[in-house]
Amino acid sequence: MPRVLQIDSRDNVLIALEDLHQGETVMIGGEPVVLPAPVPCKHKFVTENRAKGDPVAMYGVLVGRARQNIARGEVITVRNLSHDSAAFTSTRQTHPWTPPDISRWQQRTFLGFHRDDGQVGTRNYWVVVPLVFCENRNVESLQRAFEEELGYSxxxxxxxxxxxxxxxxxxxxxxxxxxxxxxxxxxxxLPRPVFEHVDGIRFLTHQGGCGGTREDSDNLCALIAGYLHHPNVAGATVLSLGCQHAQSAVLMEQLRRRNTSFSKPLVIVDQQTAGTEAALMEHALRETFHGLVQANQHRRQPAPLSKLTIGLKCGGSDGFSGISANPAIGHVADLMAALGGKALLSEFPELCGVEQSLVDRCATQEAADKFVKLMNDYAARARAVRSGFEMNPSPGNIQDGLITDAMKSAGAARKSGTSPVTDVLDYPEYAVTAGLNLLCTPGNDVECVTAQVAAGANLVLFTTGLGTPTGNPVAPVIKLATNSALAARMPDIIDIDTGSVVTGESSIESMGESILERMVDIASGSLKTKAEQLGQNDFIPWKRGVSL
Known part of the structure; x- marks a missing residue:
């Protein structure tokens, strides 16, 4: 196993693949260099002297500037490196794309739930969700009433x-x-479920729908519409108080935008119209039960892999994220693009510094213009609340080698692979174009995954170097460890260990193909993710302009 790694020939830093000690000799550019201080595993050290203000490059892009003189071989830290990123415009410099070999996968299928609109689900859920936080208590009452009696506890x-x-x-x-x-x-x-072909009832609660901005309440309706339209959802019960900003009429309009012929069973109950709580609950209970009877009629049938939409997410990232798990799922994204499926790259604050490379990959000028506008608008919103993308790395990120947002972003962007960007989506739009889609979301783990699923992701690939238990109520979230130490330490949350990419035992391409094999099993329902086993059903709508 090599001890250090240079990712791109343009980089002037090396990554320590194991702890390096003060006084050790490391070969840099064919020349021996004695390290002036220890370099912890996952951290970086410069390959040439850097004067104050000099650029530091990694992944072939600008990731920061020296705050002070940095000697050759010296580790970079928040004390000697500040965030900086390259400028970008909407002017494209397109390059031809060579798709990966998909002959192994072209005839492969998974067993999914075929919906009337042509989408195919990897699960079969009923969803109960409020339009406003005032109904959370009633949603929780429905949950207590249904789960134990129907065998879903x-x-x-x-x-x-x-x-x-x-x-x-x-x-x-x-x-x-x-x-x-x-x-x-x-x-x-536990009792056996009454409805054996319904994977569960998912009860979602939130703190929105009224008392905030109209933009947030309208986005909430659109987000919920994405969940109702989602192929993993067979039907839904929606509770409304009646007087809130997030009106059922807005929800229905958003549903029609996604599907003009929406035909799933849908129960909408308004408490102020129903009168008493008992009347509301009885109506919701009876109509939901009838809907579950219909949902139970669905069966899994073969479907091509092109019917999969995958969310690409990283959280609790470390210094190995950009060299193991992220590029591995980037290869999966390329395979899906070549097969005619969809992949969603989100977390716009974590695309800081790699914007131009994504602009250059946009298939149309319209997509490039939209991406640039969304990135600039997001940055302006962050500045308006006295924040900025440079504040994005968490203490855990920094401790494990991600010193600046541009450095974190350059590694995060490797989740996208190399395929063209076929569409750019604002939050909370729904993905309809095959290939790689850019979806505007924050980096916040749950807010991002919540939005990716609202955009149609029926599977989510989630890489982590530090460990996170994040899941989703309706879409399986597959957790990938960037290093084997994490996979061994937290086996209850990790589905796939990509640490062998770091050691050189696996290539990025072979790891990507093994991930796709596991995806097929999970999509077919023959395997549950660790997040599903733990009941990690996290759901947080994004209040726009607040989160990074």
Missing amino acids: APPRYRRLVAEMAREYRAGKAGSGSIGVEPQSEAAD
């Missing part, structure tokens, strides 16, 4: 441990620490 994890500790406390033995945690031990005691 999650295993009562950890209750046995609490019960045993309570018994010990009453007996005067509290604090013995003798009770182990067995998260799945009571799963066998």
